[in-house]
Structures are given as structure tokens and as C-alpha cells.
Amino acid sequence: xxxxxxxxxxxxxxxxxxxxxxxxxxxxxxxxxxxxxxxxxxxxxxxxxxxxxxxxxxxxxxxxxxxxxxxxxxxxxxxxxxxxxxxxxxxxxxxxxxxxxxxxxxxxxxxxxxxxxxxxxxxxxxxxxxxxxxxxxxxxxxxxxxxxxxxxxxxxxxxxxxxxxxxxxxxxxxxxxxxxxxxxxxxxxxxxxxxxxxxxxxxxxxxxxxxxxxxxxxxxxxxxxxx
Numbered sequence: 001x002x003x004x005x006x007x008x009x010x011x012x013x014x015x016x017x018x019x020x021x022x023x024x025x026x027x028x029x030x031x032x033x034x035x036x037x038x039x040x041x042x043x044x045x046x047x048x049x050x051x052x053x054x055x056x057x058x059x060x061x062x063x064x065x066x067x068x069x070x071x072x073x074x075x076x077x078x079x080x081x082x083x084x085x086x087x088x089x090x091x092x093x094x095x096x097x098x099x100x101x102x103x104x105x106x107x108x109x110x111x112x113x114x115x116x117x118x119x120x121x122x123x124x125x126x127x128x129x130x131x132x133x134x135x136x137x138x139x140x141x142x143x144x145x146x147x148x149x150x151x152x153x154x155x156x157x158x159x160x161x162x163x164x165x166x167x168x169x170x171x172x173x174x175x176x177x178x179x180x181x182x183x184x185x186x187x188x189x190x191x192x193x194x195x196x197x198x199x200x201x202x203x204x205x206x207x208x209x210x211x212x213x214x215x216x217x218x219x220x221x222x223x224x225x226x227x
Contacts, residue, residue: 016108022115022125023107031091031224033114035122036178038087042096044214051214054161055147056137057082068102076130077140080117084131085165086213090120095222119180128183131169134160155201161209164202167191171199 023030045051049061060074070079075097083093094113098104115125134151138144144151144160153159154167170191173180191199 019108019111022111026111026121026124028224030110030114030121031094033121034090035120036084036087036118038084038089038118040087040089040210040213041215042088042092043086044216044218046096046100047216047218047220053148054082056141056143059143064100068100070101073140076117077132077137080113081131081162084118084129085162085169086210088118090114090118092216093118099220099222123179123181126181128181131166132162133166134162137162155198155205159205161205164205165209167194167199168203168206171203 114120119129138151149160154163
């Protein structure tokens with residue numbers, strides 16, 4: 001079938017070789033790229049899914065805990081999205097993916113997480129940061145119906161953190177005048193329509209959320225190039 005042929009050509013002959021080429025072209029220095037300058041350690045919930053009350057994040061992390069695997073869409077749009085919006089160091093996230101996933105080999109894991117998943121290389125690999133609000137997550141999955149947060153609210157006690165994290169991330173991008181690709185023009189235009197008072201409330205909510213986000217307390221360290 002044409003769909004199978006397209007998938008083989010694009011994903012196996014195309015994407016796999018492209019990712020492999022990025023890895024070998026950039027070398028070990030690619031482990032340290034950090035376009036946004038994020039320094040937050042990996043949240044403890046990546047090791048203990050019960051540490052988060054975000055249904056989508058907890059569900060994907062439990063899947064990884066049980067099976068050492070998750071589909072590439074929740075890898076990208078839940079786990080990497082959450083990591084970017086909370087400012088997690090892309091190197092720490094990459095190390096976790098390398099250790100947690102049974103199918104992880106650095107040549108494919110590193111470019112997909114650091115390049116595609118976090119925009120850590122500043123757009124070498126991806127045409128935009130793959131970040132999204134709860135609106136997208138609600139359309140693409142069924143987690144929101146089982147979550148304590150309201151995917152339609154940007155402020156208030158029940159506002160989904162993905163909403164205020166997303167819009168404040170975009171505000172940071174705007175204030176720092178960072179290049180995040182032409183495809184982000186529309187979201188940035190939508191940001192300009194948000195009233196200043198609402199945006200300030202979202203920044204306050206983000207600050208409180210990040211202060212409550214427990215960092216990795218396992219003491220775990222990943223040692224590269226040691227087998």
C-alpha cells in the first residue's frame with residue numbers, strides 16, 4: 001500500500017539516515033547544546049510518576065516505567081513539551097531518555113531529544129520548538145477528562161499548568177527576541193492579544209508551579225562513553 005511505502009521511505013530511508021547524519025556530523029559536542037540556556041534539573045516525577053498530578057505526564061511516565069518505551073508522539077508532545085516549558089536542561093533530559101528507554105541508542109536518541117524534542121540546537125534539526133498548550137493535548141488524547149485541571153483555563157486554581165507554562169514560555173521568547181522559526185509567528189501573534197494583567201497572572205502561576213516542582217533527588221548520574 002502507498003501508505004506503507006511512504007512510511008518506509010520517509011521514516012527508514014529518510015529520517016533514520018538524517019538523524020544518524022546529524023549525530024555523526026556534530027559529534028560529542030551535540031550533548032551540550034542548550035539554545036534556551038535551561039538549567040533546571042530533571043524533575044523527580046520522571047523517576048516517580050506519582051510525584052505529578054498532571055494526568056498526561058503521569059500516564060506517559062508510568063508507561064515508560066512499566067515498558068521502558070512510549071510512542072513517539074507522547075515522547076515529543078507530553079514529555080519533551082513538559083521539559084521545555086519547565087526549563088529542564090536538555091542534556092539531563094537526554095540522559096534520562098537514554099537510560100529509561102529500551103530502544104534508546106545515542107545516535108538516534110540524542111538528536112531526537114535534544115534537537116527535535118527540545119530545540120536545544122536552536123533549529124538545526126527542527127523548524128520550530130514542539131511546545132503546546134492544554135488545548136492541543138486535549139484534542140490529541142483522553143487524559144484531560146481524567147485530570148484535576150481544566151484544559152480550557154489559563155488562570156485560576158484549576159488552570160492547566162500547560163496553559164500558563166506555554167504562554168509564559170512564548171513571552172520569554174518574545175522578550176529575549178529569540179529566533180524560534182517562521183512557524184511560531186502565529187502563536188507569537190496570538191500572545192500579543194493576551195491582556196497584560198492575564199499574562200502577569202500566568203507568570204505568577206508559573207513561578208509557583210516551578211517552585212513546587214521537586215527536582216531529581218535520586219543522586220543518579222549518567223556516565224557517557226562507558227558502555
